[in-house]
């Protein structure tokens with residue numbers, strides 16, 4: 001089986017036509033016609049999840065039970081080891097701020113920061129001495145404006161039970177939630193319990209934030225960017241702290257099948273590692289969608305020879321959703337259809353291999369953020385005894401006609417799919 005998760009591909013049924021309804025998708029339509037479908041709430045009907053919690057959920061793990069901070073997953077995804085007890089990992093965004101007022105101008109540097117620029121900036125911050133409690137910071141840039149930050153102390157124990165300095169996301173336990181409204185200022189770190197560890201961690205985080213702004217605001221990369229009228233990457237916003245490796249059952253133990261993963265972003269790579277999935281490395285987005293999708297397709301087909309279930313995570317539609325650009329979201333869906341779905345259908349025998357297509361969460365362009373809306377799901381196979389008569393892979397089609405109905409939690413979905421295919 002191949003499970004294809006199109007990051008943030010769903011929109012909200014409040015804003016129709018949705019991006020999926022607008023897109024011309026010959027391949028997805030073909031799959032829909034041989035499918036059983038339905039919809040599901042990624043976590044529940046009130047949680048707008050980040051991708052990590054949503055992906056765990058799709059794979060059958062209740063994110064509120066496993067309770068893993070995304071910081072650790074991002075770190076695992078780029079091969080960073082954590083010293084449990086004295087180090088805390090965060091997901092970070094290079095951002096553009098007004099250095100005097102700390103007002104956030106763009107949480108993602110207008111998506112204009114190249115990975116090469118981010119690498120240079122990270123170099124200037126790495127092994128930063130925080131001046132108190134033997135504190136230090138390690139900064140690793142990943143894709144574009146994204147980074148991983150590890151805050152550590154040579155003297156004190158630290159804790160991940162601290163709030164985000166990125167105001168766009170909140171925390172329920174270690175599960176990160178996209179906030180509907182937030183004040184656009186770099187937030188101060190707040191300890192989330194009364195421990196000395198959380199208090200010291202926050203002092204180190206706030207010291208880090210201050211030092212980063214001092215160093216980055218006049219960094220030669222930013223001077224050059226300002227000359228070209230590009231936004232400066234002069235702050236790092238931290239979120240989703242984690243300080244321990246959780247004890248989670250591997251995915252093969254749960255389902256009795258071997259799993260592989262094709263993932264583009266560190267967070268999904270990290271999830272794959274944590275759950276013991278076999279990975280085929282693919283390069284980060286290169287700027288050529290066609291080339292990237294061909295590479296992802298080759299990786300999928302390679303893994304298909306080696307494992308029972310291949311999980312494929314394609315980032316494409318999420319970014320234009322965040323940017324409020326519906327037209328670009330539609331184009332991204334159409335590119336995935338043309339360069340990934342159609343050639344995939346031609347390369348495999350749908351009598352023997354089932355294809356599941358779904359989304360990890362909705363990112364409606366009208367909303368520019370993840371929402372809790374239900375997402376569509378199709379299970380396509382020529383071996384199914386019946387189909388739902390779907391014509392398209394869209395929110396309305398799957399939610400209104402799919403016989404799986406609207407499943408209340410994403411973590412119930414994969415078990416249902418296996419049951420369906422075993423009938």
Ligand SMILES: O=C(O)[C@H](O)COP(=O)(O)O
Pocket residue numbers: 051093107108146168318322
């Ligand atoms: O693109 C990402 O890494 C996330 O899915 C969204 O995070 P952001 O709100 O920081 O862009």
